Amino acid sequence: MNKTAEILERVRREKPLVHHITNWVTIYDCANIVRAVGALPVMAHAEEEVEEMTGIASSLVLNMGTLTGRLIESMKIAGKAANAKKIPVILDAVGVGATRFRDEKAIELIREMHVDIIKGNCSEIARLAGIEVFTKGVESTKVEGDLKAIAQQLARSRKATVVITGKEDIIAGKDALYICRNGHSMMGNIVGTGCMAASMAGAFAAEEKDYARAAAAAMSVFGIAGEIAAEKAFGPGTFKERFYDAIYNMAASDIEKLEKLEEHANES
Amino acid sequence: MNKTAEILERVRREKPLVHHITNWVTIYDCANIVRAVGALPVMAHAEEEVEEMTGIASSLVLNMGTLTGRLIESMKIAGKAANAKKIPVILDAVGVGATRFRDEKAIELIREMHVDIIKGNCSEIARLAGIEVFTKGVESTKVEGDLKAIAQQLARSRKATVVITGKEDIIAGKDALYICRNGHSMMGNIVGTGCMAASMAGAFAAEEKDYARAAAAAMSVFGIAGEIAAEKAFGPGTFKERFYDAIYNMAASDIEKLEKLEEHANES
Amino acid sequence: MNKTAEILERVRREKPLVHHITNWVTIYDCANIVRAVGALPVMAHAEEEVEEMTGIASSLVLNMGTLTGRLIESMKIAGKAANAKKIPVILDAVGVGATRFRDEKAIELIREMHVDIIKGNCSEIARLAGIEVFTKGVESTKVEGDLKAIAQQLARSRKATVVITGKEDIIAGKDALYICRNGHSMMGNIVGTGCMAASMAGAFAAEEKDYARAAAAAMSVFGIAGEIAAEKAFGPGTFKERFYDAIYNMAASDIEKLEKLEEHANES
Numbered sequence: 001m002n003k004t005a006e007i008l009e010r011v012r013r014e015k016p017l018v019h020h021i022t023n024w025v026t027i028y029d030c031a032n033i034v035r036a037v038g039a040l041p042v043m044a045h046a047e048e049e050v051e052e053m054t055g056i057a058s059s060l061v062l063n064m065g066t067l068t069g070r071l072i073e074s075m076k077i078a079g080k081a082a083n084a085k086k087i088p089v090i091l092d093a094v095g096v097g098a099t100r101f102r103d104e105k106a107i108e109l110i111r112e113m114h115v116d117i118i119k120g121n122c123s124e125i126a127r128l129a130g131i132e133v134f135t136k137g138v139e140s141t142k143v144e145g146d147l148k149a150i151a152q153q154l155a156r157s158r159k160a161t162v163v164i165t166g167k168e169d170i171i172a173g174k175d176a177l178y179i180c181r182n183g184h185s186m187m188g189n190i191v192g193t194g195c196m197a198a199s200m201a202g203a204f205a206a207e208e209k210d211y212a213r214a215a216a217a218a219m220s221v222f223g224i225a226g227e228i229a230a231e232k233a234f235g236p237g238t239f240k241e242r243f244y245d246a247i248y249n250m251a252a253s254d255i256e257k258l259e260k261l262e263e264h265a266n267e268s
Numbered sequence: 269m270n271k272t273a274e275i276l277e278r279v280r281r282e283k284p285l286v287h288h289i290t291n292w293v294t295i296y297d298c299a300n301i302v303r304a305v306g307a308l309p310v311m312a313h314a315e316e317e318v319e320e321m322t323g324i325a326s327s328l329v330l331n332m333g334t335l336t337g338r339l340i341e342s343m344k345i346a347g348k349a350a351n352a353k354k355i356p357v358i359l360d361a362v363g364v365g366a367t368r369f370r371d372e373k374a375i376e377l378i379r380e381m382h383v384d385i386i387k388g389n390c391s392e393i394a395r396l397a398g399i400e401v402f403t404k405g406v407e408s409t410k411v412e413g414d415l416k417a418i419a420q421q422l423a424r425s426r427k428a429t430v431v432i433t434g435k436e437d438i439i440a441g442k443d444a445l446y447i448c449r450n451g452h453s454m455m456g457n458i459v460g461t462g463c464m465a466a467s468m469a470g471a472f473a474a475e476e477k478d479y480a481r482a483a484a485a486a487m488s489v490f491g492i493a494g495e496i497a498a499e500k501a502f503g504p505g506t507f508k509e510r511f512y513d514a515i516y517n518m519a520a521s522d523i524e525k526l527e528k529l530e531e532h533a534n535e536s
Numbered sequence: 537m538n539k540t541a542e543i544l545e546r547v548r549r550e551k552p553l554v555h556h557i558t559n560w561v562t563i564y565d566c567a568n569i570v571r572a573v574g575a576l577p578v579m580a581h582a583e584e585e586v587e588e589m590t591g592i593a594s595s596l597v598l599n600m601g602t603l604t605g606r607l608i609e610s611m612k613i614a615g616k617a618a619n620a621k622k623i624p625v626i627l628d629a630v631g632v633g634a635t636r637f638r639d640e641k642a643i644e645l646i647r648e649m650h651v652d653i654i655k656g657n658c659s660e661i662a663r664l665a666g667i668e669v670f671t672k673g674v675e676s677t678k679v680e681g682d683l684k685a686i687a688q689q690l691a692r693s694r695k696a697t698v699v700i701t702g703k704e705d706i707i708a709g710k711d712a713l714y715i716c717r718n719g720h721s722m723m724g725n726i727v728g729t730g731c732m733a734a735s736m737a738g739a740f741a742a743e744e745k746d747y748a749r750a751a752a753a754a755m756s757v758f759g760i761a762g763e764i765a766a767e768k769a770f771g772p773g774t775f776k777e778r779f780y781d782a783i784y785n786m787a788a789s790d791i792e793k794l795e796k797l798e799e800h801a802n803e804s
Contacts, residue, residue, distance in 0.1 A: 017404055019405070032459045035504070036503075042366070043293050044363070048369040052368065065579075098592065101588070190568060191568045191577065234781045235782070237780030237781045296727065300772075304772050309673070320634075324673065513772065513773040516773075
């Protein structure tokens, strides 16, 4: 069994509780993908309970998709509780680069807590790295420059793992840079794949302390499931259902056969 | 036609309006299952309109999944309106046992209105019955003791029907105790089955004044649909869609052939 | 290629950004249908960012399904920004006729901004037109009188395109009245078709300045997709997935073969 399959097996065996403070568009998908991969999701955002809920969780996923001022406050409380408990915090920087409000709140979150995995599409991550770039709502736009270098720079400056999702996923950690080439174009035709990817990273990071390796494994399993689902889909509707099936049924042998994950030493 | 099928037929014929104040994770599922079974869902939570919306409804479902202080206030207004109008109130005690905030708010709801059907998994209901037990987010944990006795005790003390969902569903009413053994393990692999079960109970209680019998019928139809759907599913994604189909297509003959419902006199 | 197919092609080519302030029940469906038809959805409701988000969008969809006072305020800010930028505003008057709060807030929205397309079922639109009629939650009730005349009257008084969805969709613009007879009864067995129709209209109006024609094209494509999906569905669950597939795969030849759209001069 390879490393990715081994982490997946741990997730299924340990069933970590993944606490989310997330958006109202894909909240069901975030919960359901965590359940499909074998972990347990919980979504709770009231200021009165996020600290306690984080206290029983194994990781915390913060997703800015439909942020409000109050949700950000709940995220800060939960994030500090997660830091104190030393469980991983995953930030999905949805829509950063689209409005000043998102830019400011994302920076606030990163400053006021330690985020372990920062995830976004290329323009979201570029914006967080300080580059003047525009995100079209929640859709990435073309970014000039070397995405790997941008990910590595942000990873260094924030002492975090940085994940850029796209045709190839880039995962930059302290010691290693991973490139994942799995996935299928149909994944871009449904809403929610980006959010689900962050939730998957939350489930995997709960069980693997090398967060870059955990995120790389999550992206691999996610992309492989997309490839398997696409074979049986007639469009985005049937694809979505088959994608959940593929995550649930994924075998170590599927991963070993299909994974396209490169590991590079992080020489930057 | 047996009793369960007869209640289902009434729901389909009368199309009761089931008002929900519910959570943001499974709100679509709650609405959709009510529609699939033949009733009409409405979800509205603004303090300004919940009283009036309850006034045109035939039952009220309160679900604590993503509670906030303000939602709880709206639930209280709606609950009192439902009590005044004598339509059934169903409480889904999601996540009770996970945080103090949930414990307190659930107790507040039960004290400040009459709840007709209290529904939860075994640790949620045990916590409401005053037992020191822990819920892992929204997932049940093992409860020591006789679940039937716990349900009956809470039913007596709150003068309510109590539903514990699980491998076997326990429904404790004033006069009778029902055990429903329908269902399929795949139902635990998707998010939202618990919430949908409460919404089903809401639709059935709108048309059957014996609320324990109504809840038992709802659990039966729900479990049977799970069995039918599992036969045609390749995983949780395809299962979910087939589950809606099975609810929508359920015939009296399916119920008569597959129902595993025991009725016991409530001798406690 | 006929006019409807031509507008659809433009949507797919230009990928307009459709900003939504919408409800928590069908928010995922609204986003996903926009993506499936080839446009880009964004959902953002914080007062701090709705003006800026509208500023980068090509149309704005306001949906009252789970309105609150604060959401209405965000809708007003976004609506005024859309008016200033001259992008189309689509209002889905969900549940108008069910509570006074909805009636009042819908009127406020229409008065405080220019709405370009007002969409609802027959009792929602009749209520907006000043007729004493009742909506059963979010379900239409029978309306006495000529629906076409009601749509035309509201269109004139509000200088807007008015869409009444139902067994036949009525689209009343300044110069033309369209009747769309596509669709399938299964569409009424799932939650969210009404909301998705408004979002489709938002995507089409972003690319066709004759908003009545844009809305007619959206209703046509929507109804045709329902017919195609129903052929491969076993119930509402499988129907829903096939519906997304049908929207995504719709070819100009499907539209030319199946479209049942009548155009009448608006002689009222």
